[in-house]
C-alpha cells in the first residue's frame with residue numbers, strides 16, 4: 449500500500465496522519481496520531497479510521513525532550529510496528545514568507561530559505577522545520593513537501609499586503625500575510641460541490657478554533673484576512689489577544705519592564721480568552737462556566753468577530769455567503785447563533801433547528817446570505833498537495849527511497 453505521511457509539528461506536540469493512495473490519486477485517511485506533552489508528559493496516541501485506538505503510551509520526560517525526539521518515536525512506531533513506509537512526507541509549515549505562494553518540494557536550498565522566515569514566526573517555524581531537517585538527513589531521497597499557512601493569501605492586492613510603514617520594511621518582509629491558509633484553501637475547494645451557486649461569489653470564512661481568523665474570498669481566492677504579519681493579529685483566540693493597539697506593547701515594555709521575549713510569551717500564551725476570562729482558553733469550559741468573566745470573554749469574542757465581518761464585507765463590497773469552520777465554528781451552535789444574530793443587518797438569518805443539529809446549511813431558506821458549517825481538513829490539503837507535487841515532479845521513481 450502506497451502511503452503519504454502528513455506532519456504538523458508544534459512546540460509541544462507533533463501531529464501526524466497517514467493517507468493511503470487509492471486508484472486515480474484518491475487519498476484515504478488511515479491513521480491519525482500525535483505525540484503531545486513534549487518536554488513535560490510525553491504521550492503517543494493514535495487511532496485508526498473508525499476512531500479505534502492503535503496506541504496510547506506514556507514516555508519518560510527525558511526520552512522526548514524535543515520535537516526531533518518525538519518525530520523519531522512516531523517514525524519508529526510507524527515503520528517498525530505498523531510497517532508503514534511512506535513514499536512522501538507532507539509538512540504543514542506556518543510561514544512561506546513573500547517567496548512561496550504554493551507548496552514546494554523540499555531540498556537543502558528550500559530549508560535555508562525557510563530558516564530565513566524564523567523571525568517572522570519564531571514560535572512555530574523552528575518546530576515545523578525540525579522534522580524536515582531530520583528526515584532530510586536520514587532519508588535524503590525521500591520526497592518532502594512544505595505546505596504553507598500563508599500561501600493561500602498571496603493573492604492579496606498591494607494595499608491589502610502593506611502596513612503604513614516605510615517601504616523598506618515591506619521589502620524586508622514586514623507584510624500582512626494572513627494565516628490558516630490550508631484551512632481556507634480546503635473550504636474554497638469544497639464550496640463548488642457544497643454550494644456551486646456561491647462558490648464564485650463573495651464569501652467570508654470564519655476559522656474559529658484555538659487559533660482564529662477570518663478570510664474574505666472572491667471567486668475562491670483570498671482578498672483579505674483578519675491576520676497580518678503574525679498569527680497574533682485580528683480576532684481574539686484561546687491565548688492570543690488578536691488586534692491590539694501597538695501602544696499596549698510599548699506600555700508593557702516601558703512600564704511593566706517586560707523584555708521582548710517576555711512580551712512575546714505573554715502575547716502568545718497568556719492573553720485571549722484565557723487572559724480575559726481568567727477561567728480557560730477552551731470555549732467549551734467558558735460556555736459551561738457561571739463566572740461573569742467567562743461570559744465577558746465570550747461577549748468579546750462575538751463582538752470582535754462581528755466588527756471584523758463588517759470590515760471584510762467592505763473589502764468584498766457585499767456578501768453572498770458565510771461559512772463557519774474549525775473547532776468552535778463547527779461545534780458551538782451558541783457562538784454561531786450569537787454571531788449570526790448580530791449580522792442580521794447583512795442579510796443573515798439562522799434556522800435555529802438546523803443550527804442546533806449542526807447541519808451543513810444553517811440559514812433560513814430564502815435568506816439573502818446563506819450560512820454554512822463546513823468541517824475543515826488541513827491535513828487532507830497537505831496530503832493532496834504532496835501527492836500532486838510527487839506526480840508532477842521531473843522523472844524520478846517515487847519509490848526510489850523508502851523509509852527503511
Ligand code: AMP
Pocket residue numbers: 656657658659686729730731732733735774775776779780781
Ligand atoms: P481547534 O483549534 O480547531 O481544534 O478548536 C479548538 C476550540 O474548539 C477549543 O476552544 C474548543 O473548546 C472548541 N470546541 C470544540 N468543541 C466544542 C463544542 N462542542 N462547543 C464549543 N466549543 C468547542
